[in-house]
Amino acid sequence: MDNRQIILAQRPVGTIDESTTSLVESPRPTCGRDEALVKVAMLSIDPTIRTWMNDAPGYLPPIGIGEVIRGSGTGVVVETNSPRYEVGDIVFGMTGWQEWALATEQNRFSVVPVGSGLDLATMMNVTGVTGITAYFGLNDIGKFRSGDVVVVSGAAGATGSVAGQIARAGGASKVVGIAGGSEKCAEVIEEYGFDDCLDYRTGNLRQRLREACPKGIDLYFDNVGGEILDAVLANIAMHARIVLCGAISQYNVMEKPHGLSNTAMLIMRRARMEGFIVLDYSDRFVEAQLELASMTLDGRLAHREHLIMGLENAPAALNLLFSGGNHGKTLVVLDESVRLA
Amino acid sequence: MDNRQIILAQRPVGTIDESTTSLVESPRPTCGRDEALVKVAMLSIDPTIRTWMNDAPGYLPPIGIGEVIRGSGTGVVVETNSPRYEVGDIVFGMTGWQEWALATEQNRFSVVPVGSGLDLATMMNVTGVTGITAYFGLNDIGKFRSGDVVVVSGAAGATGSVAGQIARAGGASKVVGIAGGSEKCAEVIEEYGFDDCLDYRTGNLRQRLREACPKGIDLYFDNVGGEILDAVLANIAMHARIVLCGAISQYNVMEKPHGLSNTAMLIMRRARMEGFIVLDYSDRFVEAQLELASMTLDGRLAHREHLIMGLENAPAALNLLFSGGNHGKTLVVLDESVRLA
DSSP states (O other), X not given: OEEEEEEEOSOOSSSOOTTTEEEEEXXXXXXXXXXXXXXXXXXXOOTHHHHHTSSSOOSSOOOOTTSBOOOOEEEEEEEEOSTTOOTTOEEEEOXXXXXXXXXXXXXXXXXXXXXXXXXHHHXXXXXXXXXXXXXXXXXXXXXXXXTOEEEEESTTSHHHHHHHHHHHHTTOSEEEEEESSHHHHHHHHHTTOOSEEEEGGGSOHHHXXXXXXXXXXXXXXXXXXXXXXHHHHTTEEEEEEEEEOOOHHHHTOOSSOOOBOOTTHHHHTTOEEEEOOGGGGGGGHHHHHHHXXXXXXXXXXXXXXXXXXXXXXXXXXXXXXXXXXXXXXXXXXXXXXXXXX | OEEEEXXXXXXXXXXXXXXXEEEEEEEOOOOOTTOEEEEEEEEEOXXXXXXXXSSSOOSSOOOOTTSBOOOOEEEEEEEEOSTTOXXXXXXXEOOOSBSEEXXXXXXXXXXXXXXXXXXXXXXXXXXXXXXHHHHHIIIIISOOOTTOEEEEESTTSHHHHHHHHHHHHTTOSEEEEEESSHHHHHHHHHTTOOSEEXXXXXXXXXXXXXXXXXXXXXXXXXXXXXXXXXXHHTTEEEEEEEEEOOOGGGTXXXXXOOOBOOTTHHHHTTOEEEEOOGGGGGGGHHHXXXXXXXXXXXXXXOOOEEEEEOGGGHHHHHXXXXXXXXXXXXXXXXXXXXXXX
16 A cells, blocks of 8 residues: 655745645555554644755754655554554654654654543644643743733734733733734634734734833744734833744745844843744653643633645645634644544 | 033934034032032943934933933042042942032942052943943853853953953853954954954855854854844854844944844744843942952953043044944043042
8 A cells, every 4th residue: 555645846935836745655664673653644734844845954954855744743553563652552743744654763753642531633733732832932931920911923823822822821911912814813812812912914013012012012922023023022021031933924935034123122121032942842741731731621721723634735734824824723634533532 | 610511412313423412511510418529530431322312212211402421430529418428439420421420319329449459440441331241241141151152242342352251261162253353353362362353344254153163153242233143143053142232333323223134043043132231230230340350450351441531522432432443441531630549
């Protein structure tokens, strides 16, 4: 039986299109010593995948031409030569965009607990990489404190919506989202319980942030970079903390990126801007997952999954993140039959 | 007897010129209750004074039109109604650009210790605000650690030269300066003992930094901002710390400031960029002053003072900082007779 895979055909310039990836069929991999064969059930579609397609230095090497697109996912162990896994285990790891993946000593998977009360898509959302990113970004980099005025960009997205809700639950004095379009802004307020949400598409964000946060912004969780980050910098409070999580506005930019003009505010306000990569926290993922699962089960953490059916639609799913066409955590379903008991 | 003062005549656009300030004569101030009258001996000429001339939000309010130019200096108490001061005390504080100043409850001065072995100009340099800024910036914001690769811009300046020497004395694996012109670069290496110094005027700084720091920059002490900061960002090491102390390259800019393009490196390298204002450390100044005086007396801290005679030359002295015409700490001498015993 073949393994359908999506490979990188050529490096994209700007937005990815049909020429960027190819759907190919390869032999199903064979399970070697200390390895397990995983039938992939669901892929997590994350903005960072776009950055790996560029031939540029990053926190991981670029995806090579002809290589399977890198990405995380869940699946079921169907064959195992490793004491780490049993047949039937539902596992999470770097499956890549393909139907069959190997869990190896280099590419270890974690076994997903069953019986928690969360379904697979919810688990991939709130306790997946995007939720964990929100947790460590807000708490460890942002040093969130009760009473903070918190602003979150990409507020309707998988990471932003969780970051804002953790702040809300933790006693922020105000949580303001930034999102694209009135529909998403309504979602951020009504579904995710933010106090306010500003539509960056209607312009004059700097002034509207000043009105929404007249005492200044204590903590900014940045998923977008560029002009929005600049508008926030102009409005930071004393000792503000800016968490640089991603810069989705810049990933498809073909020319010079937007240059930040307001970084002198970091001096005036004795403020800090710090970047991080969630993989650095892998030995503490369980801490975040337990907290996020608990918040979800007791209703403090609202979530929404955007399911897209079929491996062949993974590239289009990735583009949804950049067009803003997604609502919630974007997941590609390869096998609907896999469920957490 | 009159008090000669330099006041702000109009707000400068770009570099200050003859129309920016006026030399005026006012009555010598009278010494009220809890006040002391100070005859000013020496003024500290610092880049931050230029920022106070703009009508822009800052860490202190702008200097008003018609007000004496704000700045720190030393002088001698000649009359006192305050138990804090005795006649003959040499004091340091915000004298402003004038011959006579009042020490008040709102504008307190500190009494300079005599007999330390440091002369007045040296004390205003290494244990003055610029030296103290280097100390807290490097240690508290930059979290300097032995073994760090350290880069300092404005390396021939009063703050930069001290920052690099503290790092050198503290066991940095390499200390690289950035300065303007071959003469200053030679001074940074030969007088201040940096391992290397790059002349930003000869271009291609990004590439030359890569060659000078092939393993990346752990700590960058930034006095200049703009394009130099951008070139450093492109070369930071994992977990780098960027100390934003000043942005002298941007203070005279009339158009939009240089936009930073390489801040995404803060994410890739899990790095931090943080601004500070030394006034926030005022309750710990003595800690820095004792360390800096000790380093100076035992020969670990080289220093150079650029003395300019006469109050009327203070505006030209300030401009020297921006043209790069100064060598070392720039001080304006009003009264040569004042000496530390």
